Amino acid sequence: MIRGLLFFHVIIAGLTVSGQTYSPKLNQKLAEIEHATTLVKEFESFGIKSHGSQAKTNTFNWLIDAYESYGYDSIRVDSFIQDGSVVRNVVVTKPGVSSKYIIVCGHYDTRNGPGANDNGSGVAAILETARLIKDLKTNRGVIFINFDREEDGFKGSNYHVWQVLGGQNCDTNLYMVLNIDQIGGSFGQPDNDKITCERDEENDPSFNNALSYLLTDTIASLCKLYTTLQPEISNAFLSDYVPFEKQGYVITGLYQSASDVFGHSLADTFGNMDTVSFKQAVRLTMASTLYFAQVDSFVSVKEVVRSQFRLFPNPATDQIHVELKNEAESVELVDVFGRIVFFDKPSHPTTIINTTHVVSGSYFVRIVMKTGAVITSPVIIQHK
Ligand SMILES: [Zn+2]
Numbered sequence: 419m420i421r422g423l424l425f426f427h428v429i430i431a432g433l434t435v436s437g438q439t440y441s442p443k444l445n446q447k448l449a450e451i452e453h454a455t456t457l458v459k460e461f462e463s464f465g466i467k468s469h470g471s472q473a474k475t476n477t478f479n480w481l482i483d484a485y486e487s488y489g490y491d492s493i494r495v496d497s498f499i500q501d502g503s504v505v506r507n508v509v510v511t512k513p514g515v516s517s518k519y520i521i522v523c524g525h526y527d528t529r530n531g532p533g534a535n536d537n538g539s540g541v542a543a544i545l546e547t548a549r550l551i552k553d554l555k556t557n558r559g560v561i562f563i564n565f566d567r568e569e570d571g572f573k574g575s576n577y578h579v580w581q582v583l584g585g586q587n588c589d590t591n592l593y594m595v596l597n598i599d600q601i602g603g604s605f606g607q608p609d610n611d612k613i614t615c616e617r618d619e620e621n622d623p624s625f626n627n628a629l630s631y632l633l634t635d636t637i638a639s640l641c642k643l644y645t646t647l648q649p650e651i652s653n654a655f656l657s658d659y660v661p662f663e664k665q666g667y668v669i670t671g672l673y674q675s676a677s678d679v680f681g682h683s684l685a686d687t688f689g690n691m692d693t694v695s696f697k698q699a700v701r702l703t704m705a706s707t708l709y710f711a712q713v714d715s716f717v718s719v720k721e722v723v724r725s726q727f728r729l730f731p732n733p734a735t736d737q738i739h740v741e742l743k744n745e746a747e748s749v750e751l752v753d754v755f756g757r758i759v760f761f762d763k764p765s766h767p768t769t770i771i772n773t774t775h776v777v778s779g780s781y782f783v784r785i786v787m788k789t790g791a792v793i794t795s796p797v798i799i800q801h802k
Contacts, residue, residue, distance in 0.1 A: 514559030525568030587666030602696030
């Protein structure tokens, strides 16, 4: 799906790095990425993957072969007939230690062109991630999905939400959905060094927004730690996360607006992509997947964040106490639309946020440390 250059709601992610700390081990793992560009070229070679086409069937077979060659034994095909032809989602499970899991997804159908960027780029990032993390132990499982028929109304992902997950917010084990659609920019574009980290700003429903904000901030932080790209935070729209969002699931995504130039045309080829930008975006896909899957062997980020502050009570009524171990530049209370409803430059280790004037709902506390680190933590305000 081409999403156009949407400039409203764009907030440049802070100059700062969030609660995460740099992990040399994760960086080493990212250095193993090597097949992504080959995968995009192979994807392109199948041609225009429109509904009912042989090209799409060939791409589907190629996906199955790839996951099999990486050693996955849990490969499921969800298929149904629509408009006279079969629609097929490829669903690959990497089990985790716990029953919780994340979905990492990107569509493989294309419109009017071979779709190297839209969305061979996302498919390649997902395949390369699946290949490299298969044998890493993660706390949350990962389900990799290549959806069919995104280009004409998210039909594959809609099927998954209703027929596999059971509809509205039914699968409580699904922690979040990370959607990758159009990464890798376009040849010669000035914005190739920017990547949009997409968060849920939709109001219907809004209860799933706060966690989406938090996770998207985290992706922006990972971006600064492990890539040369500049993260921008914007609203998620027009891709396979939409059916999930509408039914209450927590979503986030990656997209590069510089990718739109050749979209949905015969010129959407690997030669018209920006290879530097693409490689960096693949790194971010893999770093985010490993981070959200809670990979066992890398830095435990939560502890780092938790050790820096204490926030209570949560849920709160009239006051939130924020206790800081180190000096902070600012403490903010932000609503699900990103509006700052409280701001303080703290001069004491404890900041008290008065919430009597704030309506009940989901918020997050955002703390910018003097070191430049940013900590974001969700909080519920519940007036009696
Ligand atoms: Zn797309």
